[in-house]
Amino acid sequence: AQSVTQLGSHVSVSEGALVLLRCNYSSSVPPYLFWYVQYPNQGLQLLLKYTTGATLVKGINGFEAEFKKSETSFHLTKPSAHMSDAAEYFCAVRNAAGNKLTFGGGTRVLVKP
């Protein structure tokens, strides 16, 4: 069975500082990996995804993530936090044989001025 672990349910960063959100997964086959963002009272918006090919993936809003198979990780980063980045972020894995997403517990990001 697949699982996703997000380290840290809450992260606080200063505006302009690096944002680093950690995600580790377990999967018996090469996974498809996703990061989603959720703003209050909204659904999930896709930030970026890894399917195959280049392991450094660039997404929207200046976010990027690197797939590291040896570490079973897919950490999300943004060089400089903006107030608008305050939201909850979810890492998810979709098995190539399946049609569902397994989500991590989410990390809520607070951006301090």
Added chain:
Amino acid sequence: KAGVTQTPRYLIKTRGQQVTLSCSPISGHRSVSWYQQTPGQGLQFLFEYFSETQRNKGNFPGRFSGRQFSNSRSEMNVSTLELGDSALYLCASSSDRGPLGYTFGSGTRLTVV
């Protein structure tokens, strides 16, 4: 291109009642999935429909059911509502062509009193 539309946005129901939620996927998308989001359990997969057939199902009791129509619109039904069914119910659609991400709707917030 219109996004995923979920109706209604908010619902308040009484224990023991039943409820039906609706989801209209992106035009051309034939896969519709449903997820339940609660503070305690996070995001959990309910079921997935493709071309009017349930293709995958999560670990929820039989009170939770769904269906998909020929135009790909989907409904989910919860019978004999319990307080614990209070949640944000999210619908996601996918074109199901390769390992693409899912596009989520804004959700239906169900409160059971």
